Amino acid sequence: MNAAPASARNDKPAVVAAAMRVLAESGLPGLSMRRIADELDVQVSALYWHFPNKQALLAAVSAQIVGSGSVPDEMDAAARALRDRLLAHQDGAEIVSSSLALGLLELPARTALVAAARQAGLTDAAAEVAADTIVHYVIGYTFHEQQRLHAAVVGAADASVDLVPDAAGERRGDFDAGLAMIVAGVQASVAVS
Amino acid sequence: MNAAPASARNDKPAVVAAAMRVLAESGLPGLSMRRIADELDVQVSALYWHFPNKQALLAAVSAQIVGSGSVPDEMDAAARALRDRLLAHQDGAEIVSSSLALGLLELPARTALVAAARQAGLTDAAAEVAADTIVHYVIGYTFHEQQRLHAAVVGAADASVDLVPDAAGERRGDFDAGLAMIVAGVQASVAVS
DNA sequence: ACCTGAACACCGTTCAAGT
């Protein structure tokens, strides 16, 4: 009953893999159903056998981006792990953001953040708020950063020098500084409750 | 020299006003150049006399959304004022987010936040980080919230009951709770520096 | 189970030409 079919065609993971390749090459603006179909040497309509619509396909891409492995159990480490995942793919933050908002994606990092906040002494409800606050910050910050990269590419000879100062160096510092403020606030909220 | 022209045609503010009407009626997905042109009884190509491209038009819409008036000078009040502006327009957070990331928009609330953070005792650099952290949180949170509204409209008979619990009530509380954590963290960072 | 081919109803942008 597990006999290999006569002609091996595409399955869901193959479609997602093709989408990841297109994303790496052309970013989110280039990630059209037609480009993905081309990558598989297939008609566009074939994709709709595997996924009901583009958003569902993007949700599968998002799941690939954020991964399913384990996440560090400290708050700042978990936040940075999420950020690194997003940064590892072009427009990663934007894709994940929309899948998340549509309720089509589970975030392993969020689960880890809730646990860490609880361990720090927050009530269950406060831990959820803290986790969401940090997730919003990470995604918002990284989204903004990745879109600036786009703008910089478009306006090559632009005065965008001061917008993207020394590339990764300073930005990582700012991200960490902001994150530290939030984490401090979360810990401070234990005293209040 | 200020004589009224024979036939009064459209100017930039009129185009922006038309775009705001379309946005109110159909949201960001419906905000196409063609729909805006229709609203003005004009050909699409006419819009390109007023704006070089759609992003520039969206930046003008964003400026209208965030306003130019004065902003409360306390940190949490300034953050809530920004949030209220975004919530007052369909997909306000998404539109503003992309204009901001592209460097096409000034945020009055950000200026107020920097000033408030400085007054709280932060260094100039730390005050900028604090302001950006809060702005990212506000936009990220509101973006997420507004996209859920979309999803709820699309899946009317859905099990989206637990995703949008009691509408505004609980959400406002969660937003404020998260904001309070960040503000506490910002104030805590004064001791460190 | 997976795909083709063709169509539908859209997009943003450009450009010569008009008044």
Place this chain on the structure above:
DNA sequence: ACCTGAACACCGTTCAAGT
């Protein structure tokens, strides 16, 4: 100064039909 008309190169989605 502001607009028309037509075109270009795209989109996501649907659907009957094939193997």
